[in-house]
Amino acid sequence: MNTLLKFDNVDFYYQTKTEEIKALSSVNFEVSDQEFCSVVGPSGCGKTTILSLTAGLLKASSGKILLKDKPVEKNDSRIGYMFQRDHLFEWRSIWKNITLGIEIQKPQNKEAKLELAENLLKKYDLYAFKNQRPSQLSGGMRQRVALIRTLVLEPQLLLLDEPFSALDFQTRLKVCDDVYEMIKSEKKTAILVTHDISEAISMSEKIIVLSSRPAAVKSVLKLNLKGKTPLEKREDPTFGELFDKIWKELTNEEKK
Amino acid sequence: MKKKNNNNLHAMYSKTHYEYVRKIKRDKTFILSMQILLFVAFIGLWELLATVNIIDPFFFSSPSRIYTTFVSLISSGSLWTHIGITLFETIIGFLIATALGTLIAILLWWNEKLRRILEPYIIILNSLPKIALGPIIILWVGSGATAIITMCVLICIVITTISMMNAFLSCDKDKVLLMQSMHANKFQIFCKLILPSAIPEFLSVLKINVGMSWVGTIMGEYLSSSAGLGYLIVYGSQVFKIDLVMTSTVLLCLLAGLMYAIICVIEKKFKR
Numbered sequence A: 001m002n003t004l005l006k007f008d009n010v011d012f013y014y015q016t017k018t019e020e021i022k023a024l025s026s027v028n029f030e031v032s033d034q035e036f037c038s039v040v041g042p043s044g045c046g047k048t049t050i051l052s053l054t055a056g057l058l059k060a061s062s063g064k065i066l067l068k069d070k071p072v073e074k075n076d077s078r079i080g081y082m083f084q085r086d087h088l089f090e091w092r093s094i095w096k097n098i099t100l101g102i103e104i105q106k107p108q109n110k111e112a113k114l115e116l117a118e119n120l121l122k123k124y125d126l127y128a129f130k131n132q133r134p135s136q137l138s139g140g141m142r143q144r145v146a147l148i149r150t151l152v153l154e155p156q157l158l159l160l161d162e163p164f165s166a167l168d169f170q171t172r173l174k175v176c177d178d179v180y181e182m183i184k185s186e187k188k189t190a191i192l193v194t195h196d197i198s199e200a201i202s203m204s205e206k207i208i209v210l211s212s213r214p215a216a217v218k219s220v221l222k223l224n225l226k227g228k229t230p231l232e233k234r235e236d237p238t239f240g241e242l243f244d245k246i247w248k249e250l251t252n253e254e255k256k
Numbered sequence B: 001m002k003k004k005n006n007n008n009l010h011a012m013y014s015k016t017h018y019e020y021v022r023k024i025k026r027d028k029t030f031i032l033s034m035q036i037l038l039f040v041a042f043i044g045l046w047e048l049l050a051t052v053n054i055i056d057p058f059f060f061s062s063p064s065r066i067y068t069t070f071v072s073l074i075s076s077g078s079l080w081t082h083i084g085i086t087l088f089e090t091i092i093g094f095l096i097a098t099a100l101g102t103l104i105a106i107l108l109w110w111n112e113k114l115r116r117i118l119e120p121y122i123i124i125l126n127s128l129p130k131i132a133l134g135p136i137i138i139l140w141v142g143s144g145a146t147a148i149i150t151m152c153v154l155i156c157i158v159i160t161t162i163s164m165m166n167a168f169l170s171c172d173k174d175k176v177l178l179m180q181s182m183h184a185n186k187f188q189i190f191c192k193l194i195l196p197s198a199i200p201e202f203l204s205v206l207k208i209n210v211g212m213s214w215v216g217t218i219m220g221e222y223l224s225s226s227a228g229l230g231y232l233i234v235y236g237s238q239v240f241k242i243d244l245v246m247t248s249t250v251l252l253c254l255l256a257g258l259m260y261a262i263i264c265v266i267e268k269k270f271k272r
């Protein structure tokens, strides 16, 4: 499959008053079209930095970040970002929340996007809550609304920064399944940042393991687990093996 | 919806819950009746002590004397003028201070450099007792309504600016990032995120300003005025008409309470 995103020798420094913090050190990786890719690494290693760079919210100090062979830029509409918390606006209805991006960008094909929004709500069983406030929804439903809000803008690449970490374990498994299904059926490419190894294994086709700060790519694992959903994939016989492998790489890292 | 629930209490809830709700209601009734009792006792005691001359009604007035003064003020027609003037000054001062203060806060949020430059001055202005500026205000804008409204605005505006600016700045950074990731410009970020998320703070600023604008107006009227409730209080105390002072004070209490109640209604509307 063809490459959608490519990090080519990317360095990144944060500038602070007292020092220069090197967050990324020659990061190289590729993500193919419609691939589900996870990024795992010790906390504070630079995972969020990688997503912010991809979204064009930060600019690489050196190296290249290419999306379909073109450098990413600020306000790149090919990218959708989903955060750790859903950040739904309490003062807006569900409908007003998911159409926020349309309201901001005022796209030419506005009608088509509004229709897409309506269809997504229907498809993922949230249409009945259209006029409700976010506070009336459960945590899992809120995350689905947040995902729809991102999907409505039809990005090619979805960036997910620990979107499930605020949920309790059971909801989390369920929402993982839902989100996975949504991303797959909408044929999106996704990069998921997570500190949960099992989550990474169960959801992705590729896992990028990062070293501690400054982050460099330690290894890239391609997976091909049996099963349609993340939950089913957890049953795969190689699951435990993979888990151990990634766990060792990460813990080695921390001892060093 | 709440009302409906109450009607169906027996049908919908268990006995324990019914008793629980009843207890809440009982407590509420008790507190309200104690409040009324306290008020009546206070008035009654005041009247009694004045009648039997334990306190001198010349200095302390009494409820009945306040009532008589009130009635005579109404029949002479001057009461409405005084109330009207004070109310006008307060409302105008309140509106100007709230609008202007919020506008300044928006500017300071918008421009970080400007905010940092002005920060020390705002802090000094905030800690300055604004009443000290009274004589200067009269020199600059002349005495009368303009001076009083200026005083009122000065007292409210600094705290409005500071509270609103802090509310704007305390908005969740990740939410701002989310707006940016959807390519919102600064104006959109302000209108669709910063402003709506500052509404609760705005409502509490409104409440504070109701109180403060009365302080401002009355202070202004103490300094220079020829009419208004503050004027009646100063005039009354100078000519030892304590009844007049007390009547005006009671009226002030009622008006300030009324304005506060109106704000509470607005708040409820906003909160839904």
Ligand SMILES: Nc1ncnc2c1ncn2[C@@H]1O[C@H](COP(=O)(O)OP(=O)(O)OP(=O)(O)O)[C@@H](O)[C@H]1O
Pocket: A014, A015, A016, A021, A023, A041, A042, A043, A044, A045, A046, A047, A048, A049, A050, A195, A213
């Ligand atoms: N705005 C900033 N200014 C200076 N340093 C920063 C800034 N943001 C992040 N850093 C530093 O850069 C490093 C990488 O940050 P980043 O947020 O990418 O880590 P992360 O892997 O997402 O961490 P976590 O697992 O906690 O989410 C961290 O050590 C952090 O201290």
Ligand SMILES: [Mg+2]
Pocket: A047, A048, A049, A161
């Ligand atoms: Mg992070």
